[in-house]
Amino acid sequence: MSRTDIAPVSPGVDDKNDVVHHEVPPPDTEFVASTTVSPFQHLGIFDTLKTFRKASILCILTGFNACSDGYQLTMPGNVIAMPGFIDLFGIEFQGSKALLATTISNWAAAYTGAYIFILLLGSWPADILGRKLCLLFVQVFLACACLCEMFAQTWQLWLVSKIFAGLSVGLNQCVASAYVSELAPTKARGALLGVYQLYFALGQFAAAIGVKVVDTAYPASQWRRAIYSEWVFTGVALIIWVFLPESPRWLAQRGKHDRAKAVLRRVNGSVEGYDVDTEYAILVAEIEDGRRLTAQMNSVSILSLFRGTNLRRTLISFGPFGWQQWIGVPVIFGYTSYFFQLAGLKDPFSGTIAVFLILLFFVGVSFFFVERFGRRRLLLIGGVTMLVCLLIVGGMGTITNVTPVTGGVIIAFSCVWVAAYALSAGPIGYVYLAETSTVLLRAKTTSIAAAMTGCLNLVVNYCTPLMLAPTGANWGVKGVAFFYFGTGLIGLVLVYFFIPETKGRSYVELDELFERKIPARKFRNTRTTAEEVYEVSAKEAEAV
Structure with missing residues (x-):
């Protein structure tokens, strides 16, 4: 598929010198035509984080969902090595208790199956229910998993906890990244999205420490104390959830324009030079561009x-x-x-x-x-x-x-x-x-x-x-x-x-390299048309 067959992305991303005006058609709200280039487009990443402090902090706080997921995912996997857990769920094997291999595999399969199921649903729950409500369900699923782990006396109930954990992690991966990308300032979007992986690793690290503390400080029969610690992360995530606004982009997509503008005003209204009407017009224009791309996608099959x-x-x-x-x-x-x-x-x-x-x-x-x-x-x-x-x-x-x-x-x-x-x-x-x-x-x-x-x-x-x-x-x-x-x-x-x-390759360059069928080992050093055009332009500028 050639790059020339693709509708161009919104100006201001790749074509910063072009100015395109969009008519913004939402009912019950009047907008003036607006350029798609934000006045904050020139800011670097650190200036962006500083200028849009509140939005950046909300995105970082949203990432804590990944921390609770990392903790919940790792904790049970470490608990199964604790003697008290093995005594309860294990079988007699060569004179001592051991976990049945098929039981451990069934737990893993239950988690992964639930994870696949929620991923196959894609963005449907978040598109229908909203980003914020789905973030609440992430923690509800985790709470259900924790309750099952607290009261499990059979391997079957522990398996149910793994299903809830898989639903939570899968839903969070679908929703949290979308929410952050829609709330984050454009220039800092990549860095704020990267916080997810960092938080997930932090949760895994905390789970390892939690198991170590319980294994050292308490007798083997008290292994469930490690499970109780999961409530700390779920509780903090729920407190954070209360203060999170709904995604303004989702509200705009649903036609709730007054609420969407109110969120923008709440999050970024204190930024000097920030005009809610202008920025909202940009947001709606991007949504319209996305709808045009979606219309083109509908003519493209999965094949x-x-x-x-x-x-x-x-x-x-x-x-x-x-x-x-x-x-x-x-x-x-x-x-x-x-x-x-x-x-x-x-x-x-x-x-x-x-x-x-x-x-x-x-x-x-x-x-x-x-x-x-x-x-x-x-x-x-x-x-x-x-x-x-x-x-x-x-x-x-x-x-x-x-x-x-x-x-x-x-x-x-x-x-x-x-x-x-x-x-x-x-x-x-x-x-x-x-x-x-x-x-x-x-x-x-x-x-x-x-x-x-x-x-x-x-x-x-x-x-x-x-x-x-x-x-x-x-x-x-x-x-x-x-x-x-x-x-x-x-x-x-x-x-x-x-x-x-x-x-360092733009999407235009990647399209060209793939269309020319350049071998993978030669991608790095192959000159593209875009590079040649840039060099010619640079020489002409120097001559002037």
Whole structure:
């Protein structure tokens, strides 16, 4: 699909010198024709955050939903390694209690199935009910999950809690990012969206600490105290929710123009030079542009994703995103304490804390590295590093006589793996998902990629406990590490040959490179028409 076949985006984004006027037609409200360029368009990211402090703070507070999700997702995965939990839900196995591998797999499958279900619904709940109400349901689902965990005496009720947790995390991923993107000032939108991943990592880190505190300070029978701590995060998120306004863009889309303007006035009214009527006219003009694009999308079927150059772009959009699941994520993040326990560590929860502390730090660093060093380079370097770590961890797992030294080596290289992941496959998977697809197919690509990744999650989350547990295949640490080394190596080869460098490329340039069928390894150094035109213009300007 050629770029010339696509309706142009709103001026002020790519064509800053063009001024286009839109008639704003909402009923019961009068608007004057307005340019689509905001007077704040020239601000840099830090000036934008400072100028629009209130909107930025609300976006950051919204990100706390990801923190509670990260906590709720990680806490039960670590609790299953606690002796009291194993005594309650385990079976007699070789003279002691152990969790049945199929039970752990069923819990993982229930979570992933609910997660896939809510993702397949797409934006429908948020479009019908509104962003704010859906953010409330995120916490309601988490509260239901917590209640089931508090009173569970059978593995079936614990499975129900996993269903609620999957619904919450999936709904939050659909709604929170949309809400932040609609409330955030344009120039700071990318940074404020990045807060989601940082908060999620913070929640995972807090869960590791929570389990460590309970395991150290209380007897084994008091393991549910770790579950009680989940209410702290849900409570804080609910308090934040009270102060969040509804998305002004959603209100405008629903024809509630007075309420939408009131939200803009409440959030940005104190900004010097901010005119609510002008900014709202811009917002409505963007909505109208989006409707025109949607009308074009309706003539494009889902099969268009798999035709011509779009097939290549669809696979690239999904590739790094799906690779995450086949290079060790399910075992390192999903069953951290359980993994370290099977590795013979006397204090697996300390290893868990180290893992998530490293994750939290390097997720923050990745915001700068992705733009500094490029996507493809980080994927390749990070992939090689993760594979080496898996090979070493697997090698340590072959040692039958576990000592503090072998345990320390396993923790150390698990932490190195986490650092490499946080700088490569973790954040860059989302980058390729957003950058590579065409404008007209972006929503469809995201939906298909999310569903495909969810299906991969279902497979690996169900199979990993079966591979790990003594009551299952009993591969142990070495077997699982070597398995993900093999699948990760296949993924790395595919990345090398098929994933291009997209850093610094405009969507126009990417369209040209894909249409010219440039090999992935040559994307970075291939000159585009846009670059040549820019150089000619620069020389003409110098001559004048």
